[in-house]
Amino acid sequence: MNALIAVIIGAVTVYLAYAHYARRIDRNVIQSDPKRATPATLYMDGVDFMPTNRNILFGYHFKSIAAAGPIVGAIVAATLWGWLPALVWLVLGVSFMGWASDYSAIVLSVRNEGNSLSAVAHRLVSPRTRTVLFLFIFFYLLLIAGAFVGIMAQVMDGQPKTPLGIILLVAMGLLLGQMLYRWKMGLLGATVITVGITFLGILLGPLPAIEGTFKGFNESLNTMTGGAPIVTYFDPTLAGFKGAEAKIMPSLLFWAIAICLFCYAGSVLPIWRMAQPVVYVGFWITAMAMVLGLLGAAVGTFVKPEVAQFQIPAFKGWNPQLGPAGIMPLWPMLFVTIACGAISGWHALFGSVGTARQIENEADMLPVGAGSMFTEFLLGLLALLAVSVGAKGAPVGAFANGLGGFISVWGVPVQYAVSLAFAAFIVIVLVVTQLIFRVMRVTLTEWLGEVIPPCRNQHVASFISVALAILLVLTGTWIYLWQLFGAANQLMAALSLLLVTVWLASVGKDWLYAGLPMIFMYLTTVASILVTAYNLYFNVYQPNLVAGRVIPVVGSGLMVLVAILLVVAALFVAVDGWRAFVRYLRRPAPAPGPAPARG
Amino acid sequence: MSDEKKPKKGGFLQVVKDIVYGMSSHEMTRHAVRSRASMEHLFILITMGDLLGVPILPPYYSLRLLPYVTPQISAWKRRMLRERDITDTLG
Numbered sequence: 001m002n003a004l005i006a007v008i009i010g011a012v013t014v015y016l017a018y019a020h021y022a023r024r025i026d027r028n029v030i031q032s033d034p035k036r037a038t039p040a041t042l043y044m045d046g047v048d049f050m051p052t053n054r055n056i057l058f059g060y061h062f063k064s065i066a067a068a069g070p071i072v073g074a075i076v077a078a079t080l081w082g083w084l085p086a087l088v089w090l091v092l093g094v095s096f097m098g099w100a101s102d103y104s105a106i107v108l109s110v111r112n113e114g115n116s117l118s119a120v121a122h123r124l125v126s127p128r129t130r131t132v133l134f135l136f137i138f139f140y141l142l143l144i145a146g147a148f149v150g151i152m153a154q155v156m157d158g159q160p161k162t163p164l165g166i167i168l169l170v171a172m173g174l175l176l177g178q179m180l181y182r183w184k185m186g187l188l189g190a191t192v193i194t195v196g197i198t199f200l201g202i203l204l205g206p207l208p209a210i211e212g213t214f215k216g217f218n219e220s221l222n223t224m225t226g227g228a229p230i231v232t233y234f235d236p237t238l239a240g241f242k243g244a245e246a247k248i249m250p251s252l253l254f255w256a257i258a259i260c261l262f263c264y265a266g267s268v269l270p271i272w273r274m275a276q277p278v279v280y281v282g283f284w285i286t287a288m289a290m291v292l293g294l295l296g297a298a299v300g301t302f303v304k305p306e307v308a309q310f311q312i313p314a315f316k317g318w319n320p321q322l323g324p325a326g327i328m329p330l331w332p333m334l335f336v337t338i339a340c341g342a343i344s345g346w347h348a349l350f351g352s353v354g355t356a357r358q359i360e361n362e363a364d365m366l367p368v369g370a371g372s373m374f375t376e377f378l379l380g381l382l383a384l385l386a387v388s389v390g391a392k393g394a395p396v397g398a399f400a401n402g403l404g405g406f407i408s409v410w411g412v413p414v415q416y417a418v419s420l421a422f423a424a425f426i427v428i429v430l431v432v433t434q435l436i437f438r439v440m441r442v443t444l445t446e447w448l449g450e451v452i453p454p455c456r457n458q459h460v461a462s463f464i465s466v467a468l469a470i471l472l473v474l475t476g477t478w479i480y481l482w483q484l485f486g487a488a489n490q491l492m493a494a495l496s497l498l499l500v501t502v503w504l505a506s507v508g509k510d511w512l513y514a515g516l517p518m519i520f521m522y523l524t525t526v527a528s529i530l531v532t533a534y535n536l537y538f539n540v541y542q543p544n545l546v547a548g549r550v551i552p553v554v555g556s557g558l559m560v561l562v563a564i565l566l567v568v569a570a571l572f573v574a575v576d577g578w579r580a581f582v583r584y585l586r587r588p589a590p591a592p593g594p595a596p597a598r599g
Numbered sequence: 600m601s602d603e604k605k606p607k608k609g610g611f612l613q614v615v616k617d618i619v620y621g622m623s624s625h626e627m628t629r630h631a632v633r634s635r636a637s638m639e640h641l642f643i644l645i646t647m648g649d650l651l652g653v654p655i656l657p658p659y660y661s662l663r664l665l666p667y668v669t670p671q672i673s674a675w676k677r678r679m680l681r682e683r684d685i686t687d688t689l690g
Contacts, residue, residue, distance in 0.1 A: 045674040047636040048687075052625075055614050059621020116686045134685060187624070272634070276627050283623050353686050442688045 003308040003385045003406075004301035006087065010381045014374045017095035022103065022370045025513050029504075030107055032362040039114030040358050049114060051360035054367055061355045062372040063283065065102070065347040067432040068148060069340025069489070070380030071425065075387045075399045076482060077337045080322075083388040084314040085334055090384065093335070093342025094377040097517035101493045103369035104500040104514055105348035109356035110365060112503070116353045117496055124502050125580045129573050133495065136569045137349070138447070139562050140492060141440050143485035145465065146472030148433040149263075150481060152426055153256035153473065155396055157249070160214035161415075165202030165423040166430070169285070170262060172198045173278030181272050194277075195284045202285065202423040206415045218251035225250055231474055233544065233552045248474060256473050259433070260466045266434035267441045267462045275434055282427040289407065289424035290379065296406030297385050307405035310388045325538035332528035335521075336486035341380020343521065345492020347373065352496075386421075400425060440465040471558065474551050480536050484563055487528045491570055494521035498577045506584040526570055533563040636678070643668055643675050651679060 026032050040051040052060075077086040105117065112120050122130040156163055172194035179190040204210055229247030238244035266275040300308035322328045340346070351369060359365055386402030404418030412420075441461045448455035455461050472481055497518035504511035540556035646664055648655040650672065 043677060045636070045678050047629075047633055047678065050629075050632075053617055055617035056621035056625055059618035059623075060625040061621075063622040064626070115682075116684060118684050118686055119682060130684075137686065271630050272627075276630055280623060280627060287622070349686060439685070439688050443685045446685050 001310040002301050003297040003389060006381060006385055007298050010378055013091045013095060017099065018370060018374055022099050022366060026366045029510050029513060032365055034361050034363040036362050038110050038359045038362060040360055043114065049357050052358040054364040057355060057358055057364065057368045058371055061351065061368050062375050064350050064354060065372060066376050066379055068429040069344060070376055071383040071399065071428065072151065072482065073338040073486065074341060074380050074383040075396065077334055078312060078384055078387045080320050080328060081330055081334055082313045082315040083310060083384060085330060086338060086384050089334055089338055090341050090377060090380050094373060097521065098343040098377065099370035099373045100513055100517055101343050101497055102347040102351055102373040103366060105351045105496050106356045106359065106365050106369040108500050108503055109352040110359050114357045117349060117499055121499055124499065124506060126576045129576045132569045132572050138443050139566060140488040141436050142468055143481060143488055145433060145436050145440065145469040147481040147485045148429045149256055149259050149469050150473040151396065152259050152429050153252050155422060155426055156255040157218060157252040159422055160211045160218065161205040161419050162422045162426060163214050164205045164210055165198065166426050168201030169198045169281055169427060170278060173281050174274060176277035176281060177273045194281050198281055198285060202420055203416050205419045221251040221254050222249050231551050232549065256470060260470060263434045263437040264462050264466050267437040268458050275438065279431050282431050285427050286424045289420050292410055293403045293406040294382050296409035297382060300406055300409045304409050307409065308389060312388050322535060326535040327531060332524040333483065333531060335524045336483055336490050336528040339486045339489045341377050343490065343493050345489045345496060348493055348496035396425060437462065437465050471555055474555055480532055480559060483532045484559060487525045487532060488566055490521055491525040491566065494518050494525055495573055497521065502577055502580050502584060505581055522574065526567055529563050529567050533560050536560050640675055640678060643671065651676065
C-alpha cells in the first residue's frame with residue numbers, strides 16, 4: 001500500500017458519495033429550491049444574517065470545522081487498530097453519515113428561520129431537551145479543552161524545536177491586530193510581514209542553538225523539583241500501548257499553563273486584539289503545510305517512493321489492550337476515536353448558527369455543507385497517510401514525521417519540513433482551543449451568572465474554565481480525554497441527526513437517510529462512553545487510589561462523572577426525541593405554507 | 600424580477616480567491632461588522648429604546664436623529680428581539 005492508492009480511494013469516495021448519494025438526497029428528499037427565500041435574504045441585518053457567495057461560504061465553513069479532530073483521531077486510530085480499519089471508517093463514515101449530518105444541520109436551520117439546533121429542539125422536541133443540550137455542550141467543550149491543552153503541552157515540552165515558531169505566532173498575531181486596527185495598515189503588507197516572520201521562526205526552530213536553548217530551559221525548570229515529577233501516573237499509551245509509568249514534570253506543567261494563559265488572554269481580550277489575528281496568521285501556516293503535504297503525498301510515490309510507502313501494519317487486532325486492565329474493542333471505540341474526518345457534532349453545531357444564516361440560495365446548502373465535509377475527509381485522510389508512512393515516534397510525532405516526509409518531496413530539508421508539520425499541528429489545535437475557552441467563558445457567565453454573581457466577571461469565568469482544563473490535563477491520561485471528547489462529539493452528531501429525523505418526520509419527508517446513521521451513532525457513542533468510563537476506573541482511578549495519588553484520582557473521578565452525565569443526558573434526549581418522533585409520525589405537523597419568493 | 604442582475608460568474612482563479620478569502624478573512628470581517636453593529640444597536644437602544652418598550656423618555660434630540668435611524672429600525676428590532684442562546688457565540 002502506498003499514499004497514491006489511498007489518495008485515489010479518497011478521490012473516488014468523494015465523487016461517488018457526493019455525485020450519486022448526496023445530490024440525490026438533496027434533490028428527492030430535501031427538494032432544495034433555489035427560488036425559496038433563505039433566512040439570510042429574508043432577515044438580512046448585515047450582521048448575523050447576510051447572504052454570502054457560496055465559494056466564500058465554503059471556505060469559511062471548511063476552515064471553521066477543520067480543527068485537530070481529523071488529525072489526532074486518525075493518528076490514534078491507526079496506532080491502535082492499524083491503517084485499514086481507520087481508512088474503512090473514514091470512507092464509510094463520510095459517505096453515509098458525515099455529509100448527511102453537516103448538510104442536514106444547515107438545512108434544518110435554513111428551513112427553521114435560521115434558528116440554532118437548541119432552539120429547534122425546544123420547539124420540535126421539548127424544553128427539557130434544550131436544557132440538556134446546553135449542559136451537554138458545556139461538558140463537551142470542557143473535554144475538548146482538556147484534551148487539546150494536554151496534547152499541545154506534550155508537544156511543546158517534548159519537541160524543543162517547536163516553541164520558537166509558536167511564540168512568534170502569538171507575537172505576530174498581536175502585532176497584526178495592532179497593524180490592522182490601530183495603525184490602519186493594508187492587509188497584504190501586514191500579512192507578508194507577520195506570516196513571513198512566523199514562518200522564519202518555524203524554520204529556525206530545528207537549529208541546534210535554538211533547540212538547545214529550549215531543551216536547556218525545560219531541564220532547568222525540571223531541576224526546580226530536583227528532577228522529581230509533580231504527578232506520577234500510569235499511562236496506557238506508552239510502550240506501544242502496553243502502558244508504563246509516566247511523569248508530569250514541571251516543564252510540562254509550565255507549557256500547559258503557558259497555553260492556558262494564552263487561551264485566557266484570547267478569551268478576555270477584545271477579539272480583534274488577539275484571537276482573530278492569531279487565527280489569521282495560523283491559517284496561512286497550516287494552509288502551506290497542508291497543501292504542500294497533500295500534493296507531496298500524491299506525487300511522492302513517483303518522486304520519492306520511500307516517503308510514500310505505508311510502514312505500520314494494516315490491522316493490529318479487534319481488541320488491542322490498553323494498559324493492564326483496559327479494553328479497546330474496535331466497535332465502538334474506533335468510531336469515536338476518529339470523529340471529524342468521518343462525522344462530527346461540532347460541524348452540525350457550527351453549521352446551524354454560523355453558516356446557515358449566510359446561505360444565499362438553497363442550492364448552496366449541498367456544496368457548502370456536504371462539500372466542506374468531504375474536504376475535511378481528505379484532511380483526515382492526509383493525517384492517516386502521514387501516520388501510516390511515518391512510523392517513527394509517538395502518535396503526534398509519527399504524524400509530523402510523515403507530513404514532513406511529504407513536504408520534503410518539494411526539496412525542503414526533512415528536519416525543517418518536520419518542524420513545519422509540528423508547528424502546523426500545534427497551530428490547528430491552538431486556534432480551536434482559544435475559541436473554546438471563549439465560548440466556555442460565555443456559557444459559564446450565562447449559566448451561573450444569576451446564581452453566583454462573581455461568575456458574571458469575565459476573568460472569574462475564564463479562570464474557572466482554565467482551572468478545570470488544567471485539572472483534567474494533570475491526570476495525564478489524554479487518551480481517555482480524547483476518547484471521551486470523541487464520544488461527546490459523535491453524540492452531538494447523533495443528537496443533531498435526531499433533530500433532523502424528528503423534523504423530517506414532522507414535515508412528512510423520508511427520514512431514513514438521517515435516522516439510520518442516528519441510530520448507529522447513538523448506540524455506538526453511548527457504548528463507547530461506558531467503555532471509556534470502565535477503562536478510566538480500572539486503569540486510572542483504582543490503581544491511583546490504592547497508591548494514594550490524589551490528583552489522578554480527582555481528575556479521573558471527574559472524567560468518570562462527566563461520562564455518566566453524558567450518558568444520562570443522551571438518554572433524556574433519546575426518550576424525548578422518540579416521543580416527539582412517534583407523535584409526528586402519527587400526526588405530521590401541517591406542511592409549511594408556500595415558500596416566500598426571493599427578490 | 601426581470602431587471603435583476605445575474606451574479607457574475609468568475610473563472611477558476613476567482614473561485615480560488617473567494618475560497619481563500621472565506622478561509623482567511625471572512626471571519627475577521629464578520630467580527631468587525633458585528634462590533635460595529637453592537638455599538639450602533641446600543642446607540643439606538645439608548646436613544647430610541649421606547650420603540651421596543653424600554654421606558655426611555657424620548658428627548659428632543661431623538662426626534663432629530665429619527666430620520667437617520669429609520670432605515671435601520673426594522674433590522675435593529677429584529678436583532679434585539681431575536682431569541683439567542685449560548686450556541687450563538689460559536690457562529
